[in-house]
Amino acid sequence: MAIGRKEREPFALEHASVATGNADGKILHDTTIVVGSDGRIEQISPSAKAFVPAGYHHIDASGKVVAPGLINAHTHLFAEGKLIQGKDASPRQEKAALALIHSPLGKAYLAAKVRSNVKALLNSGVTTIRSLGDAGYEMVALRDKVDSDDVLGPRILASGPMLAIPGGHGDPYIALSSSTPEQARLNARINLEHGVNAIKIAATGGVTDAKEVGVAGTPQMDEESMAAICEEAHEAGVIVAAHAQSAAGVRAALKAGVDTIEHGSPMDEELVELYRHNPRALRGFSGLNSTLSACLPLVKVSQEELGISDIIRANSEQVTSGMVQGARDGHKYGISEGVGTDTGMTLVTQYNTWRELDLMVRYAGFTPAEAFHAATQVNAKNLGVDDVTGSIAIGKDADLIVLDGDPAQDLRVLEHPNLVIARGWPVWRPKVKHIAEVDRLVETF
Structure with a gap:
């Protein structure tokens, strides 16, 4: 878990569907989210209108859903x-x-x-x-x-x-x-x-x-x-x-x-x-x-x-x-x-x-x-942390998850996120060690 460096790499999640986390399940299509080196969201816009500054890492999120962590x-x-x-x-x-x-x-x-x-x-x-x-x-x-x-x-x-x-x-x-x-x-x-x-x-x-x-x-x-x-x-x-x-x-x-x-x-x-x-x-x-x-x-x-x-x-x-x-x-x-x-x-x-x-x-x-x-x-x-997290908004921390589907339609897509981002720091290929006996018992009900 050690980061080993102090400077985040700025990036853009491009061509994503965005699950807003609204109670009505609103989703934004073909959207680009730009995150700065301070870990905060700088831009949310339709991909066709997005401006990604030079030096930002491009992440193609086509076919994926980006949601609040x-x-x-x-x-x-x-x-x-x-x-x-x-x-x-x-x-x-x-x-x-x-x-x-x-x-x-x-x-x-x-x-x-x-x-x-x-x-x-x-x-x-x-x-x-x-x-x-x-x-x-x-x-x-x-x-x-x-x-x-x-x-x-x-x-x-x-x-x-x-x-x-x-x-x-x-x-x-x-x-x-x-x-x-x-x-x-x-x-x-x-x-x-x-x-x-x-x-x-x-x-x-x-x-x-x-x-x-x-x-x-x-x-x-x-x-x-x-x-x-x-x-x-x-x-x-x-x-x-x-x-x-x-x-x-x-x-x-x-x-x-x-x-x-x-x-x-x-x-x-x-x-x-x-x-x-x-x-x-x-x-x-x-x-x-x-x-x-x-x-x-x-x-x-x-x-x-x-x-x-x-x-x-x-x-x-x-x-x-x-x-x-x-x-x-x-x-x-x-x-x-x-x-x-x-x-x-x-x-x-x-x-x-x-x-x-x-x-x-x-x-x-x-x-x-x-x-x-x-x-x-x-x-x-x-x-009391809604000023910095909980939703995808300009100025808030990039606390994000990249999923295979829309959690507002199917909660099980949350079980295996493709990418987790915490305050702008990415966790590539996130994995957890499961406890097989616990999973088996929980699945019974």
Whole structure:
């Protein structure tokens, strides 16, 4: 992934069809896109009228479709999405694992793993990611290397550890815990001082680390503590996500001012209004990432094949129907619904972002064009990066993918991009290493 040079080569993608990412699936025919040495789009015009300056590299895109790069708003980079073992770790094992994670050897291993996983995301066509729950600040370090062009990678919004209650979701492996609003505010400040540009709260219990049936979706952090975190983050211009898998948890998180809800629940009139007009959110509204890729495998694939415990299965069944209904409600009521997959969780690989779009079509009522719109323009707006990415426009970064067909008509063309371009840097012949067993199980539903 090392770039090895600081100067991008300017180029022109000529004679392409351009999938705009609009909700109506609009496409531009025989179009040329000119990209400068700063990695930004300089020109979009009919090929017959295009002017390509001398010294620019010409790329013939005849018969291909150029589209905005995908945005994945919910990733974890410490795992690949392989099958997990359902046995709970003992306190002694947990203590040993924590010591290893935070040791010099563990940090070096984790840095290499996240770099490999980020490469898989990029090669699959994802040009912007947001991490939501890291072991430490390894994603901050990688983001800085990408921003300085030392490493080729997607745009990164890095959260660092999530913020939870003691023993709550994510604690102790990928969370800082607190018991009071003052401690919660301090933990937010600690993350910000480490350079994060995203923050995540565990508003409710989760599935994979639950030790009892009924934990998933149960409210954990109180509204006052979440509000303190949001205030601290918003003062720094940083948006806040909340893991929330029940109506009670979603309601408290929205009232506290979170900017995106991760996973979600069925919506009533109050929740719909809070999503649309949230006075405590940074930009006056809150988005939703339903992460269907993370919940559906745990109930659609047999427990025997997954190898998960009875507790994980029961907690999955407890929240999945609500998450799916929340996705449907979000589409029905015009919520700003984006795309996040929860990469690294069971059967959620780093390279299958396109499958989330497919699930939104199959289970939540989206058209393919609307799902692709959610993964590009809507995600960019929800994450506050729509001034630089999410669409193909003059002055924006060249975050592009070159495909064999129109994703607004057939989402599966996203599975194998011919070319990925991140901030003007090309990834020629992008390839990812597939996990055959995971792919087989996911294909079953």
